[in-house]
Amino acid sequence: MKVLFVHPGPLLYTNVFLRLEPLGLELVAEAARRASHAVRLIDLQVESHADYHRMIAEWRPDCVAFSCNYLANVPEIVDLAKATKLSLPRTFICVGGHSASFTAAAILEHGEGAIDCVLKGEGEPGMVKLLEALAGDRGAIAKVPGAVTADGEGPRPGFVEHLDEIAPARDLVRKRRKYFIGVLDPCASIEFSRGCPWDCSFCSAWTFYGRSYRLRSPERVVEDLASIPEPGAFIVDDVAFIQEKHGFAIGEAIARKGIRKQFYLETRGDVLLRNKEVFQFWKKIGLTYIFLGIEAIDEEGLRKYRKRIPLGRNFEALEFARSLGVDVAINIIADPDWDEDRFRVVRDWCMNVPEVVNISVNTPYPGTETWVTEERRLQTRDYRLFDIQHAVLPTRLPLAAFYRELLHTQRVLYSKHMSWWTAPAFARVMAGNLVRGQTNFMRGIMNYGKVYNAEKMLADHARPVSYELPLQPPLAAATNGQAAKASQLYIHAPRGRTGRSIDDSTEHFVEATRMGTSA
Numbered sequence: 175m176k177v178l179f180v181h182p183g184p185l186l187y188t189n190v191f192l193r194l195e196p197l198g199l200e201l202v203a204e205a206a207r208r209a210s211h212a213v214r215l216i217d218l219q220v221e222s223h224a225d226y227h228r229m230i231a232e233w234r235p236d237c238v239a240f241s242c243n244y245l246a247n248v249p250e251i252v253d254l255a256k257a258t259k260l261s262l263p264r265t266f267i268c269v270g271g272h273s274a275s276f277t278a279a280a281i282l283e284h285g286e287g288a289i290d291c292v293l294k295g296e297g298e299p300g301m302v303k304l305l306e307a308l309a310g311d312r313g314a315i316a317k318v319p320g321a322v323t324a325d326g327e328g329p330r331p332g333f334v335e336h337l338d339e340i341a342p343a344r345d346l347v348r349k350r351r352k353y354f355i356g357v358l359d360p361c362a363s364i365e366f367s368r369g370c371p372w373d374c375s376f377c378s379a380w381t382f383y384g385r386s387y388r389l390r391s392p393e394r395v396v397e398d399l400a401s402i403p404e405p406g407a408f409i410v411d412d413v414a415f416i417q418e419k420h421g422f423a424i425g426e427a428i429a430r431k432g433i434r435k436q437f438y439l440e441t442r443g444d445v446l447l448r449n450k451e452v453f454q455f456w457k458k459i460g461l462t463y464i465f466l467g468i469e470a471i472d473e474e475g476l477r478k479y480r481k482r483i484p485l486g487r488n489f490e491a492l493e494f495a496r497s498l499g500v501d502v503a504i505n506i507i508a509d510p511d512w513d514e515d516r517f518r519v520v521r522d523w524c525m526n527v528p529e530v531v532n533i534s535v536n537t538p539y540p541g542t543e544t545w546v547t548e549e550r551r552l553q554t555r556d557y558r559l560f561d562i563q564h565a566v567l568p569t570r571l572p573l574a575a576f577y578r579e580l581l582h583t584q585r586v587l588y589s590k591h592m593s594w595w596t597a598p599a600f601a602r603v604m605a606g607n608l609v610r611g612q613t614n615f616m617r618g619i620m621n622y623g624k625v626y627n628a629e630k631m632l633a634d635h636a637r638p639v640s641y642e643l644p645l646q647p648p649l650a651a652a653t654n655g656q657a658a659k660a661s662q663l664y665i666h667a668p669r670g671r672t673g674r675s676i677d678d679s680t681e682h683f684v685e686a687t688r689m690g691t692s693a
């Protein structure tokens with residue numbers, strides 16, 4: 175069968191700070207190719223809708239598979255599906271990815287018959303089974319694990335048993351040099367592990383993967399890395415180097431092979447402090463950027479996000495990250511409840527730390543416990559506003575004033591970062607990138623003013639809405655958080671301790687720092 179894999183268009187800050195290789199979609203495409211299907215991939219972050227329509231008109235795929243990891247992309251995907259069905263009525267259309275998995279029924283409904291199936295969970299095993307059913311017994315589609323169709327829902331999706339069995343179809347992406355994060359331009363993406371053993375209430379990584387955690391072997395990682403031409407590599411793991419031994423094994427294999435790259439990774443403060451030597455070793459082999467999930471700068475803020483890592487440990491982690499001599503980025507979550515004073519305190523704090531600080535807005539996301547338990551009701555259900563840059567919960571300040579404060583804070587931070595980017599050391603890196611024809615980051619910086627604009631943000635709330643996110647569950651159900659978690663939130667079935675490839679000491683460490691009591 176001819177299968178076209180489609181990544182939707184850019185997110186708000188994809189146009190400024192980063193734009194990443196569609197790694198998940200490449201993995202699903204490779205699984206389909208290994209099952210003897212003809213596959214193509216188009217990434218609408220870097221190609222246009224006109225390119226897409228041209229491609230489907232010329233190639234006439236039997237199946238179009240969209241990737242939907244973010245709510246903000248839902249309307250675009252639904253509209254593209256409808257247009258595709260109009261021009262190619264016999265083409266089967268499916269949607270997969272994180273957000274699609276948590277909002278499957280709503281997506282089918284928005285499609286009004288144009289979307290044949292939402293395939294929940296990890297796409298590699300599910301897609302192969304779906305295509306098998308599509309080529310043979312169409313009646314079996316609704317029984318494919320993870321499939322949700324108008325005829326019903328199949329069993330829970332199956333896991334990839336060993337991450338070493340899968341590989342990304344990197345060759346299918348047509349504009350590789352368009353992917354970057356900051357000055358890592360161009361930059362590829364790579365996976366060392368999958369899933370997360372913690373269970374934070376505001377996050378859906380654990381509900382999606384059933385609190386499982388699997389590792390890729392150092393041999394496969396090195397083989398994959400060696401095939402990547404880009405000098406930068408974004409490590410996509412939710413929490414990098416949870417297990418020290420694995421981090422060392424990969425690092426040493428990279429060093430032995432003589433691979434030189436600049437790496438970006440994200441991790442937790444307590445993991446950084448627990449496994450200091452690994453991060454020191456990685457600095458030697460090219461670790462350049464660390465993103466630390468700090469979220470709040472005071473105990474009250476941390477309580478709100480129920481982070482079970484004391485503020486002192488967070489600051490200690492920051493100190494340690496600084497001592498590594500890598501660039502450190504952190505995220506602060508602005509709550510819609512903030513007033514002018516709170517914004518001012520945060521601004522002052524941010525100006526006094528050497529890190530790159532990003533401010534996002536507290537947004538309940540389906541698939542998280544917060545989605546079920548958040549007592550504040552949504553002010554809007556327009557998918558496009560669920561991009562962690564808009565306020566979807568009631569604001570204490572009038573909305574216009576909230577955006578003015580938010581944008582002012584972001585602008586102050588931007589000027590701080592700008593002064594570094596123009597500093598001689600950075601300017602040299604930028605100049606080097608420009609000489610190599612890599613202009614992604616430079617263009618991003620120039621886009622800033624256009625993208626972050628208080629009037630535009632406010633006007634976004636007044637746009638006509640075609641598709642609305644399903645309602646949050648009623649509060650009665652929300653009070654029973656644990657039951658809601660177990661029965662409604664998991665996409666992959668939890669396998670308990672056996673589903674986590676970590677040693678007992680790491681399991682105890684996770685146990686002591688996680689939020690909930692789930693399996």
Ligand code: B12
Nearest residue numbers: 185193194198239241243270271272273296297379412561
């Ligand atoms: C890179 C990244 C980003 C980038 C995106 C950049 C870009 N597009 O250029 C940035 C930084 C912008 C970002 C932002 C956000 N992100 Co993000 N991000 C990631 C990250 C770290 C890596 C994605 C990745 O490559 N994964 C690896 C591949 C292998 O997995 P995958 O893409 O999920 O693909 C698999 C499945 O989803 C599925 N699948 C995917 N596509 C398809 C298609 C079909 C047809 C099928 C069948 C299956 C399928 O199969 C794939 C293989 O198993 C993930 C964490 C993670 N480890 O996945 C979070 C993650 C996806 N992000 C998440 C979240 C919550 C966000 C934010 C809301 C805020 C935040 N907390 O970071 C914002 C939202 C932005 C917005 N505007 O809406 C969540 C999940 C979101 C959800 N929908 O529930 C994740 C899992 C992180 C987490 N711990 O919560 N993110």
Ligand code: SF4
Nearest residue numbers: 370372374377379412
């Ligand atoms: S540590 Fe918490 S926030 Fe981070 S990925 Fe795991 S569950 Fe999500």
